[in-house]
Amino acid sequence: MKRIYRIIIVILLALSLSACQKTDSNIKESSKQRYNVYNDSFTYIGFKKKSLNSYNFKTNIETSTPIIVVSAKSNINLVEVTANTTMYSQDEKKIHNTTKTITKSIIRNQEFNIDFEISKKVSNETTRVSVTFSGKTTDKNNNSKSDKKIEYKVLFKFNNGEIDLEKKVKANETISKPSTPHKKNYIFQSWYLDQDFKHEYDFSKKITSDLNLYAKYIVDYATITNKVTHEIMPSVVNITKKNYNTILGITTSSQSFIGSGIIFYEGSGYYYALTNNHVTVKNPDYSKVSYEVEDYKGNKYDAYLKHESPSYDLAVIYFKKKETLKVIDRAKENPNIDTEIISLGQPKGQTNAITYGKVTEYTEAPILKNTKWYESSVQFEVISHSARIAGGSSGGAILDVDFNLVGINYASSTSYNSGEFVSAYAIPIKKVEEYLRVYIWS
Secondary structure, three states, X not given: OHHHHHHHHHHHHHHHHHHHHHHHHHHHHHOOOOEEEOHHHEEEEXXXXXXXXXXXXXXXXXXXXXXXXXXXXXXXXXXXXXXEEEEEOOOOOEEEEEEEEEOOOEOOOOXXXXXXXXXXXXXXXXXEEEEEEEEEEOXXXXXXXXXXXXXXXXXXXXXXXXXXXXXEEEOOOOOOOOOOXXXXXXXXXXXXXXXXXXXXXXXXXXXXXXXXXXXXXXXXXXXXXXXXXXXXXXXXXXXXXXXXXXXXXXXXXXXXXXXXXXXXXXXXXXXXXXXXXXXXXXXXXXXXXXXXXXXXXXXXXXXXXXXXXXXXXXXXXXXXXXXXXXXXXXXXXXXXXXXXXXXXXXXXXXXXXXXXXXXXXXXXXXXXXXXXOOOOOOOOEEEEEXXXXXOOOOOOEEEEOOOEEEEEEEEEEEOOOOOOEEEEEEEEHHHHHHHHHHHHOO
Protein backbone atom coordinates (compact mmCIF):
# COMPACT_ATOMS: atom_id res chain seq x y z
CA MET A 1 0.00 0.00 0.00
CA LYS A 2 2.81 2.38 0.89
CA ARG A 3 4.44 1.50 -2.42
CA ILE A 4 1.25 2.50 -4.26
CA TYR A 5 1.16 5.86 -2.44
CA ARG A 6 4.80 6.48 -3.34
CA ILE A 7 4.04 5.77 -7.02
CA ILE A 8 1.08 8.17 -6.94
CA ILE A 9 3.20 10.89 -5.35
CA VAL A 10 5.93 10.42 -7.99
CA ILE A 11 3.34 10.67 -10.78
CA LEU A 12 1.84 13.84 -9.29
CA LEU A 13 5.28 15.43 -8.93
CA ALA A 14 6.04 14.58 -12.54
CA LEU A 15 2.79 16.13 -13.75
CA SER A 16 3.41 19.22 -11.66
CA LEU A 17 6.91 19.56 -13.07
CA SER A 18 5.57 19.12 -16.60
CA ALA A 19 2.93 21.82 -16.02
CA CYS A 20 5.55 24.18 -14.64
CA GLN A 21 7.78 23.59 -17.65
CA LYS A 22 4.84 24.25 -20.00
CA THR A 23 3.99 27.46 -18.12
CA ASP A 24 7.60 28.57 -18.35
CA SER A 25 7.47 27.92 -22.07
CA ASN A 26 4.35 30.07 -22.43
CA ILE A 27 5.94 32.85 -20.42
CA LYS A 28 8.97 32.77 -22.72
CA GLU A 29 6.72 32.79 -25.81
CA SER A 30 4.63 35.76 -24.64
CA SER A 31 7.70 37.72 -23.60
CA LYS A 32 9.45 37.29 -26.95
CA GLN A 33 10.82 40.55 -28.32
CA ARG A 34 8.53 42.19 -30.84
CA TYR A 35 9.91 43.94 -33.89
CA ASN A 36 8.30 46.82 -35.75
CA VAL A 37 7.06 46.21 -39.27
CA TYR A 38 6.44 49.12 -41.66
CA ASN A 39 4.30 49.80 -44.70
CA ASP A 40 6.77 48.32 -47.21
CA SER A 41 6.10 44.85 -45.75
CA PHE A 42 2.41 44.98 -46.74
CA THR A 43 0.46 44.63 -49.97
CA TYR A 44 -2.82 46.53 -50.01
CA ILE A 45 -5.49 44.55 -51.91
CA GLY A 46 -8.54 46.82 -51.76
CA PHE A 47 -11.70 47.71 -49.86
CA LYS A 48 -15.38 46.76 -49.79
CA LYS A 49 -18.46 48.45 -48.37
CA LYS A 50 -20.69 46.31 -46.18
CA SER A 51 -23.31 46.62 -43.45
CA LEU A 52 -23.02 45.24 -39.93
CA ASN A 53 -26.48 44.16 -38.75
CA SER A 54 -27.37 43.78 -35.07
CA TYR A 55 -30.58 43.03 -33.16
CA ASN A 56 -31.54 44.50 -29.78
CA PHE A 57 -33.80 41.94 -28.03
CA LYS A 58 -34.89 44.46 -25.39
CA THR A 59 -36.16 47.03 -27.88
CA ASN A 60 -36.90 44.62 -30.74
CA ILE A 61 -35.03 46.95 -33.06
CA GLU A 62 -32.63 45.83 -35.79
CA THR A 63 -29.89 48.28 -36.68
CA SER A 64 -27.50 48.41 -39.66
CA THR A 65 -24.07 50.04 -39.36
CA PRO A 66 -22.04 50.78 -42.52
CA ILE A 67 -18.49 49.42 -42.50
CA ILE A 68 -15.46 49.62 -44.75
CA VAL A 69 -13.54 46.34 -45.01
CA VAL A 70 -9.85 46.79 -45.89
CA SER A 71 -7.99 43.75 -47.28
CA ALA A 72 -4.22 43.25 -47.41
CA LYS A 73 -1.35 40.75 -47.16
CA SER A 74 1.96 40.83 -45.32
CA ASN A 75 5.23 39.17 -46.37
CA ILE A 76 6.06 38.62 -42.67
CA ASN A 77 4.35 36.61 -39.90
CA LEU A 78 2.61 39.10 -37.63
CA VAL A 79 1.14 39.29 -34.14
CA GLU A 80 -0.32 42.81 -34.50
CA VAL A 81 -1.45 45.07 -37.37
CA THR A 82 -2.35 48.78 -37.41
CA ALA A 83 -4.11 50.35 -40.40
CA ASN A 84 -4.28 54.13 -40.83
CA THR A 85 -7.12 54.57 -43.31
CA THR A 86 -8.14 57.68 -45.27
CA MET A 87 -11.36 57.79 -47.31
CA TYR A 88 -11.74 60.06 -50.35
CA SER A 89 -14.78 61.32 -52.27
CA GLN A 90 -15.13 61.31 -56.05
CA ASP A 91 -13.54 64.78 -56.30
CA GLU A 92 -10.54 63.49 -54.28
CA LYS A 93 -11.41 65.36 -51.08
CA LYS A 94 -10.52 63.72 -47.79
CA ILE A 95 -13.78 62.93 -46.02
CA HIS A 96 -12.71 60.65 -43.17
CA ASN A 97 -9.58 59.35 -41.44
CA THR A 98 -9.44 56.56 -38.87
CA THR A 99 -6.94 54.15 -37.34
CA LYS A 100 -7.50 50.64 -35.98
CA THR A 101 -5.19 48.02 -34.43
CA ILE A 102 -5.92 44.29 -34.34
CA THR A 103 -3.93 41.80 -32.24
CA LYS A 104 -3.91 38.32 -33.69
CA SER A 105 -1.58 35.92 -35.49
CA ILE A 106 -1.38 36.57 -39.21
CA ILE A 107 0.52 34.14 -41.42
CA ARG A 108 2.83 35.45 -44.09
CA ASN A 109 1.11 35.97 -47.49
CA GLN A 110 -2.27 35.20 -45.96
CA GLU A 111 -4.99 37.74 -46.77
CA PHE A 112 -6.45 39.49 -43.72
CA ASN A 113 -9.27 42.00 -43.24
CA ILE A 114 -9.78 44.98 -40.94
CA ASP A 115 -13.29 46.44 -40.46
CA PHE A 116 -13.98 50.14 -39.86
CA GLU A 117 -17.38 51.38 -38.68
CA ILE A 118 -18.32 54.60 -40.47
CA SER A 119 -21.34 56.87 -40.93
CA LYS A 120 -23.83 56.46 -43.75
CA LYS A 121 -22.68 59.81 -45.19
CA VAL A 122 -19.04 58.68 -45.32
CA SER A 123 -20.06 55.33 -46.80
CA ASN A 124 -22.11 56.99 -49.54
CA GLU A 125 -19.38 59.49 -50.47
CA THR A 126 -16.34 57.19 -50.33
CA THR A 127 -14.97 56.20 -53.74
CA ARG A 128 -11.31 55.57 -52.83
CA VAL A 129 -9.48 54.36 -49.72
CA SER A 130 -5.80 54.92 -48.96
CA VAL A 131 -4.20 52.78 -46.24
CA THR A 132 -0.84 52.95 -44.47
CA PHE A 133 0.03 49.80 -42.50
CA SER A 134 2.36 49.05 -39.64
CA GLY A 135 2.64 46.05 -37.35
CA LYS A 136 4.68 43.88 -35.01
CA THR A 137 6.31 40.46 -35.40
CA THR A 138 8.20 38.10 -33.11
CA ASP A 139 9.94 36.39 -36.03
CA LYS A 140 13.30 38.11 -36.30
CA ASN A 141 14.55 35.84 -39.09
CA ASN A 142 11.54 36.64 -41.23
CA ASN A 143 11.85 40.32 -40.53
CA SER A 144 14.34 41.61 -43.03
CA LYS A 145 12.62 44.99 -43.22
CA SER A 146 11.21 45.35 -39.72
CA ASP A 147 14.01 47.47 -38.33
CA LYS A 148 14.34 49.53 -41.48
CA LYS A 149 13.35 53.15 -40.86
CA ILE A 150 11.44 54.16 -43.96
CA GLU A 151 10.86 57.80 -44.90
CA TYR A 152 7.62 59.61 -45.58
CA LYS A 153 7.00 62.69 -47.69
CA VAL A 154 5.36 65.77 -46.19
CA LEU A 155 4.24 68.31 -48.80
CA PHE A 156 3.63 71.86 -47.58
CA LYS A 157 1.16 73.58 -49.92
CA PHE A 158 1.62 77.33 -49.45
CA ASN A 159 -1.49 78.41 -51.43
CA ASN A 160 0.18 81.71 -52.23
CA GLY A 161 1.76 81.16 -55.62
CA GLU A 162 5.02 79.79 -54.22
CA ILE A 163 6.30 76.35 -55.17
CA ASP A 164 5.18 73.68 -52.70
CA LEU A 165 7.84 72.54 -50.23
CA GLU A 166 8.52 68.81 -49.87
CA LYS A 167 10.26 67.46 -46.78
CA LYS A 168 11.21 63.89 -45.93
CA VAL A 169 10.94 62.55 -42.41
CA LYS A 170 11.67 59.14 -40.91
CA ALA A 171 8.76 57.03 -39.73
CA ASN A 172 7.54 57.76 -36.19
CA GLU A 173 9.45 61.02 -35.99
CA THR A 174 7.97 64.52 -35.90
CA ILE A 175 8.43 67.26 -38.46
CA SER A 176 9.21 70.89 -37.75
CA LYS A 177 7.23 73.81 -39.13
CA PRO A 178 8.64 75.59 -42.18
CA SER A 179 9.18 79.35 -42.20
CA THR A 180 5.92 81.29 -41.92
CA PRO A 181 4.51 81.75 -45.44
CA HIS A 182 3.29 85.11 -46.70
CA LYS A 183 0.38 85.98 -48.98
CA LYS A 184 -0.49 89.44 -50.24
CA ASN A 185 -3.34 91.04 -48.27
CA TYR A 186 -3.65 87.99 -45.98
CA ILE A 187 -2.38 86.88 -42.58
CA PHE A 188 -1.12 83.30 -42.20
CA GLN A 189 -3.11 81.36 -39.61
CA SER A 190 -1.99 77.71 -39.46
CA TRP A 191 -1.35 74.41 -41.29
CA TYR A 192 -4.25 72.03 -41.96
CA LEU A 193 -4.63 68.41 -43.08
CA ASP A 194 -7.45 69.22 -45.51
CA GLN A 195 -8.23 71.83 -48.13
CA ASP A 196 -11.43 72.79 -46.30
CA PHE A 197 -9.36 73.77 -43.25
CA LYS A 198 -11.37 71.75 -40.75
CA HIS A 199 -8.53 69.70 -39.24
CA GLU A 200 -5.55 71.68 -37.95
CA TYR A 201 -2.30 69.72 -37.92
CA ASP A 202 -0.57 68.92 -34.63
CA PHE A 203 3.21 69.15 -35.15
CA SER A 204 3.83 67.12 -31.99
CA LYS A 205 2.41 64.01 -33.68
CA LYS A 206 4.69 61.36 -35.15
CA ILE A 207 4.63 60.84 -38.90
CA THR A 208 3.21 57.46 -39.95
CA SER A 209 2.28 58.17 -43.60
CA ASP A 210 2.76 60.63 -46.44
CA LEU A 211 1.03 63.95 -45.73
CA ASN A 212 -0.20 67.02 -47.56
CA LEU A 213 -0.42 70.10 -45.33
CA TYR A 214 -2.32 73.20 -46.47
CA ALA A 215 -1.61 76.79 -45.41
CA LYS A 216 -4.65 78.73 -44.22
CA TYR A 217 -4.77 82.52 -44.35
CA ILE A 218 -7.28 85.08 -43.14
CA VAL A 219 -7.91 88.40 -44.84
CA ASP A 220 -5.86 91.32 -43.52
CA TYR A 221 -8.75 93.79 -43.36
CA ALA A 222 -6.65 96.61 -41.90
CA THR A 223 -4.20 96.52 -44.81
CA ILE A 224 -6.98 96.16 -47.38
CA THR A 225 -9.02 99.04 -45.97
CA ASN A 226 -5.95 101.26 -46.08
CA LYS A 227 -5.21 100.31 -49.71
CA VAL A 228 -8.82 100.72 -50.83
CA THR A 229 -9.03 104.14 -49.19
CA HIS A 230 -5.83 105.47 -50.75
CA GLU A 231 -5.48 103.52 -54.01
CA ILE A 232 -8.86 102.15 -55.16
CA MET A 233 -11.37 104.86 -54.19
CA PRO A 234 -10.27 107.14 -57.10
CA SER A 235 -12.05 104.62 -59.38
CA VAL A 236 -15.41 104.91 -57.55
CA VAL A 237 -18.03 107.49 -58.57
CA ASN A 238 -21.41 108.62 -57.27
CA ILE A 239 -24.05 109.03 -60.00
CA THR A 240 -27.08 111.32 -59.80
CA LYS A 241 -29.81 110.95 -62.42
CA LYS A 242 -32.36 113.70 -62.82
CA ASN A 243 -35.63 113.10 -64.70
CA TYR A 244 -37.43 116.36 -65.50
CA ASN A 245 -40.03 118.15 -67.58
CA THR A 246 -39.75 121.69 -68.95
CA ILE A 247 -41.95 124.32 -70.46
CA LEU A 248 -40.18 127.06 -72.41
CA GLY A 249 -36.87 125.93 -70.92
CA ILE A 250 -38.14 126.14 -67.36
CA THR A 251 -38.17 122.97 -65.24
CA THR A 252 -41.71 122.27 -64.16
CA SER A 253 -41.24 118.91 -62.42
CA SER A 254 -38.31 116.64 -61.63
CA GLN A 255 -37.26 113.42 -59.93
CA SER A 256 -33.73 112.50 -58.77
CA PHE A 257 -32.13 109.08 -58.25
CA ILE A 258 -28.68 108.22 -56.89
CA GLY A 259 -26.50 105.24 -57.68
CA SER A 260 -22.90 104.12 -57.81
CA GLY A 261 -20.40 103.38 -60.55
CA ILE A 262 -16.84 102.19 -61.21
CA ILE A 263 -14.39 103.59 -63.79
CA PHE A 264 -13.28 100.80 -66.13
CA TYR A 265 -11.79 102.66 -69.13
CA GLU A 266 -10.07 105.92 -70.10
CA GLY A 267 -9.79 107.19 -73.66
CA SER A 268 -9.77 110.39 -75.73
CA GLY A 269 -9.89 112.59 -72.64
CA TYR A 270 -12.88 110.83 -71.10
CA TYR A 271 -13.47 108.37 -68.27
CA TYR A 272 -16.01 105.59 -68.75
CA ALA A 273 -17.89 104.08 -65.80
CA LEU A 274 -20.03 100.96 -65.39
CA THR A 275 -23.29 101.17 -63.49
CA ASN A 276 -26.79 99.63 -63.60
CA ASN A 277 -29.39 100.17 -66.29
CA HIS A 278 -31.98 100.92 -63.62
CA VAL A 279 -29.72 103.73 -62.40
CA THR A 280 -29.54 105.47 -65.80
CA VAL A 281 -32.84 104.61 -67.56
CA LYS A 282 -35.18 107.55 -68.05
CA ASN A 283 -38.55 107.50 -66.33
CA PRO A 284 -41.16 107.59 -69.15
CA ASP A 285 -43.24 110.05 -67.11
CA TYR A 286 -40.57 112.66 -67.82
CA SER A 287 -39.40 114.06 -71.12
CA LYS A 288 -35.76 114.64 -70.26
CA VAL A 289 -32.92 113.16 -68.23
CA SER A 290 -29.48 114.37 -67.16
CA TYR A 291 -26.55 112.82 -65.29
CA GLU A 292 -23.98 114.14 -62.87
CA VAL A 293 -20.95 112.27 -61.56
CA GLU A 294 -19.13 113.00 -58.31
CA ASP A 295 -15.67 111.57 -57.66
CA TYR A 296 -14.20 110.43 -54.33
CA LYS A 297 -12.98 113.96 -53.54
CA GLY A 298 -16.35 115.59 -54.22
CA ASN A 299 -15.51 116.98 -57.66
CA LYS A 300 -18.57 117.04 -59.95
CA TYR A 301 -18.80 116.37 -63.69
CA ASP A 302 -21.54 116.45 -66.29
CA ALA A 303 -21.96 112.90 -67.60
CA TYR A 304 -23.48 111.32 -70.70
CA LEU A 305 -25.06 107.97 -71.48
CA LYS A 306 -23.09 105.65 -73.78
CA HIS A 307 -25.34 102.58 -73.64
CA GLU A 308 -27.82 100.79 -71.35
CA SER A 309 -29.36 97.31 -71.33
CA PRO A 310 -32.18 96.05 -69.06
CA SER A 311 -31.40 92.38 -69.89
CA TYR A 312 -27.94 92.79 -68.31
CA ASP A 313 -29.04 95.62 -65.97
CA LEU A 314 -25.83 97.33 -67.01
CA ALA A 315 -25.06 100.74 -68.46
CA VAL A 316 -22.00 102.81 -69.38
CA ILE A 317 -21.73 106.56 -68.82
CA TYR A 318 -18.79 108.81 -69.62
CA PHE A 319 -17.50 112.19 -68.48
CA LYS A 320 -14.71 114.63 -69.33
CA LYS A 321 -11.39 114.05 -67.60
CA LYS A 322 -10.48 116.89 -65.23
CA GLU A 323 -8.81 115.18 -62.28
CA THR A 324 -6.56 112.11 -62.37
CA LEU A 325 -8.74 109.18 -61.39
CA LYS A 326 -8.13 105.43 -61.45
CA VAL A 327 -9.21 102.76 -63.94
CA ILE A 328 -10.07 99.55 -62.09
CA ASP A 329 -8.56 96.21 -63.14
CA ARG A 330 -11.03 93.52 -64.17
CA ALA A 331 -10.83 89.84 -63.23
CA LYS A 332 -10.81 87.29 -66.03
CA GLU A 333 -13.00 84.71 -64.27
CA ASN A 334 -16.05 84.75 -62.04
CA PRO A 335 -15.25 84.47 -58.32
CA ASN A 336 -15.61 81.06 -56.69
CA ILE A 337 -18.04 80.42 -53.85
CA ASP A 338 -16.49 81.51 -50.50
CA THR A 339 -14.26 84.08 -52.24
CA GLU A 340 -13.65 87.06 -49.96
CA ILE A 341 -14.97 90.25 -51.57
CA ILE A 342 -14.97 94.02 -51.08
CA SER A 343 -18.10 96.03 -51.93
CA LEU A 344 -17.74 99.71 -52.87
CA GLY A 345 -20.51 102.24 -53.39
CA GLN A 346 -22.60 105.12 -52.09
CA PRO A 347 -25.40 103.55 -49.99
CA LYS A 348 -28.09 106.09 -49.09
CA GLY A 349 -25.82 108.89 -50.33
CA GLN A 350 -22.94 107.96 -48.04
CA THR A 351 -19.70 108.51 -49.95
CA ASN A 352 -16.80 106.05 -50.25
CA ALA A 353 -18.45 103.23 -48.29
CA ILE A 354 -16.55 99.91 -47.94
CA THR A 355 -18.11 96.65 -46.78
CA TYR A 356 -16.73 93.09 -46.72
CA GLY A 357 -18.26 89.67 -47.29
CA LYS A 358 -18.07 86.41 -49.23
CA VAL A 359 -19.60 84.96 -52.36
CA THR A 360 -22.27 82.65 -50.93
CA GLU A 361 -23.73 81.11 -54.10
CA TYR A 362 -24.73 81.58 -57.72
CA THR A 363 -28.49 81.84 -57.97
CA GLU A 364 -31.33 82.72 -60.31
CA ALA A 365 -31.81 86.46 -60.62
CA PRO A 366 -34.28 87.58 -57.92
CA ILE A 367 -37.55 89.27 -58.85
CA LEU A 368 -37.16 92.96 -57.98
CA LYS A 369 -40.04 94.73 -56.27
CA ASN A 370 -41.42 97.89 -57.85
CA THR A 371 -39.11 97.48 -60.85
CA LYS A 372 -40.32 97.67 -64.45
CA TRP A 373 -39.01 95.32 -67.17
CA TYR A 374 -37.27 98.21 -68.95
CA GLU A 375 -35.36 98.96 -65.74
CA SER A 376 -34.09 95.45 -64.97
CA SER A 377 -34.95 92.10 -66.60
CA VAL A 378 -31.96 89.87 -65.80
CA GLN A 379 -32.53 86.18 -66.65
CA PHE A 380 -29.10 84.61 -66.01
CA GLU A 381 -27.53 83.37 -62.76
CA VAL A 382 -26.09 86.12 -60.56
CA ILE A 383 -23.71 86.31 -57.61
CA SER A 384 -25.24 86.20 -54.15
CA HIS A 385 -22.91 87.65 -51.50
CA SER A 386 -22.86 88.77 -47.89
CA ALA A 387 -21.27 92.25 -48.15
CA ARG A 388 -23.88 94.73 -46.94
CA ILE A 389 -25.36 97.17 -49.45
CA ALA A 390 -28.36 99.50 -49.40
CA GLY A 391 -30.25 101.94 -51.63
CA GLY A 392 -27.68 103.94 -53.59
CA SER A 393 -25.31 100.96 -53.88
CA SER A 394 -26.79 99.96 -57.25
CA GLY A 395 -24.02 99.95 -59.88
CA GLY A 396 -21.31 99.71 -57.24
CA ALA A 397 -18.35 97.38 -57.65
CA ILE A 398 -17.46 94.18 -55.89
CA LEU A 399 -13.74 93.38 -55.92
CA ASP A 400 -11.66 90.40 -54.86
CA VAL A 401 -8.88 90.96 -52.33
CA ASP A 402 -6.43 91.54 -55.19
CA PHE A 403 -8.62 94.54 -56.08
CA ASN A 404 -9.90 93.14 -59.37
CA LEU A 405 -13.49 93.86 -60.43
CA VAL A 406 -15.52 90.62 -60.14
CA GLY A 407 -19.07 91.96 -60.33
CA ILE A 408 -21.49 94.91 -60.32
CA ASN A 409 -24.04 95.16 -57.49
CA TYR A 410 -27.63 95.54 -58.64
CA ALA A 411 -30.01 94.33 -55.88
CA SER A 412 -30.35 93.24 -52.26
CA SER A 413 -32.86 91.40 -50.09
CA THR A 414 -34.00 92.12 -46.55
CA SER A 415 -35.85 90.21 -43.84
CA TYR A 416 -39.63 90.41 -44.19
CA ASN A 417 -40.09 90.83 -40.42
CA SER A 418 -37.16 92.97 -39.33
CA GLY A 419 -36.09 94.68 -42.54
CA GLU A 420 -32.51 93.63 -41.82
CA PHE A 421 -30.09 92.96 -44.66
CA VAL A 422 -30.07 89.32 -45.85
CA SER A 423 -28.12 89.15 -49.10
CA ALA A 424 -26.79 91.21 -52.00
CA TYR A 425 -26.81 90.33 -55.70
CA ALA A 426 -24.31 91.24 -58.39
CA ILE A 427 -23.81 90.79 -62.14
CA PRO A 428 -20.80 88.41 -62.53
CA ILE A 429 -17.72 89.74 -64.32
CA LYS A 430 -18.10 87.25 -67.20
CA LYS A 431 -21.53 88.74 -67.94
CA VAL A 432 -20.07 92.23 -67.59
CA GLU A 433 -17.41 91.36 -70.18
CA GLU A 434 -20.06 89.86 -72.45
CA TYR A 435 -22.06 93.09 -72.27
CA LEU A 436 -18.98 95.22 -73.01
CA ARG A 437 -18.00 93.00 -75.94
CA VAL A 438 -21.46 93.08 -77.53
CA TYR A 439 -22.46 96.69 -76.92
CA ILE A 440 -19.40 98.80 -76.12
CA TRP A 441 -16.20 97.50 -77.73
CA SER A 442 -18.05 96.74 -80.98
